[in-house]
Amino acid sequence: MRWRDRFLFCAEALYKAQAETGEIKGHYLNATAGTCEEMMKRAIFARELGVPIVMHDYLTGGFTANTSLAHYCRDNGLLLHIHRAMHAVIDRQKNHGIHFRVLAKALRMSGGDHIHSGTVVGKLEGEREITLGFVDLLRDDFIEKDRSRGIYFTQDWVSLPGVIPVASGGIHVWHMPALTEIFGMIPYYSSVEEL
Template sequence: YWDPEYVVKETDVLALFRVTPQPGVDPVEASAAVAGESSTATWTVVWTDLLTACDLYRAKAYKVDAVPNTSDQYFAFIAYDIDLFEEGSIANLTASIIGNVFGFKAVRALRLEDMRIPVAYLKTFQGPATGVISERERMDKFGRPFLGATVKPKLGLSGKNYGRVVYEGLKGGLDFLKDDENINSQPFMRWKERYLYSMEGVNRSVAATGEVKGHYLNVTAATMEDMYERAEFAQQLGSIIIMIDLVIGYTAIQTMGIWARKNDMILHLHRAGNSTYSRQKIHGMNFRVICKWMRMAGVDHIHAGTVVGKLEGDPLMIRGFYNTLLLPYLKVNLPQGIFFEQDWASLRKVTPVASG
């Protein structure tokens, strides 16, 4: 699994891991172990290896560099053959890349820092349901950022008072108001009540201002059937946008992206839960990778952080997230944490939301 002479193919999926080996473990050995565990290897030698073209399907760790200003961390560059992954499936891609490998004994810590998705694989994904350009045309707002806010308090309001906040905010100049990540259908306000009062507020604000307005109706629920029901009801009420949470999972996000494209609905994604794996600097996953996967999965908005406010945010890293979501072609930019060139193959742009 270690091949320093390997020549990367245009069709390879590339991953960059920050590897912290266990004491006494050679960084090259640890990197090769990561490549093996995330592709064809198992914990022992098996005779069935002889029945496959293992040389083709093995991931190749082709470069290991020491992380600057550290004594025990290394960047491992790993290439995966495109045939290792099911077409158009974030779930299958992640099952390999981040499946078992993060619990591997050979490493003390492991972090997925960046990926290069080849054009051939990108073309199997729908991409954002609406995209920045179509959304601006739909909203008839150009030359400035969209201005939005979240209803507060996010929990505890009655439906009527919730709708009043929506109306006052939109009439006062906002383009959007939104549900927060944990407002779904609780006893104090069921989802249908919230939708009805919120859309009444939207419609009244549109009549008062003459502008297109929206409220992100959170359709996150326990099952896909419930989410479809809520999304379809939002559409029947005339909503132009719905919202989901990252915690629903990659398959559910892709499914709602496909639904939103078919039904001409803008799809907002709240990144609820991401910090459980993205905040640690030596273990987990960089949020940049989530940005790439979500652009593939089909969302139109994603919370991408800001350099002020209550949540952590480094200016250069945040700029890297925004560029990942907005640019048609990414160049290597190490200060922004972008390690690979990335051709987005005409996938639509995602609107980064300055949040927190």
């Protein structure tokens, strides 16, 4: 199915479900494309459909493309959900990779509203303290140096907006008590696609 047809199909299903239930529904329409121009066409079409959220794979799409999309979304009232396809190829290589902490900082500078960030439980398990460290780097305005959490220097983000970390990847409702205990309720939430 071509992207335009998929967007139309998803928007139709979204509005039908809202009409039937009286509840607000959402779907992340994937704007990731081979060129920045094509990506922007997809975001513009999503906005024309009235869909409130688009998604972008920021590692495969590229940082500058992501920044362009983030500016467009911010200027046009769209939420930008960030997916991190390909991250494991980059951040799980201990000898020559780039830790997700660095990728998270790059994303925060590039722009986005929320990102799949790992969970400590479920499929995207990671070291608890390190995961908490980069979750704080995403969402807090000021982070103190704490090597035990992978924070190697104090970081003051000043006025740069935060990014909401989204628990996702192989989790289900039985993981919610552990997620709540580890991260708290707000602003760390679970991706509805998982529940």
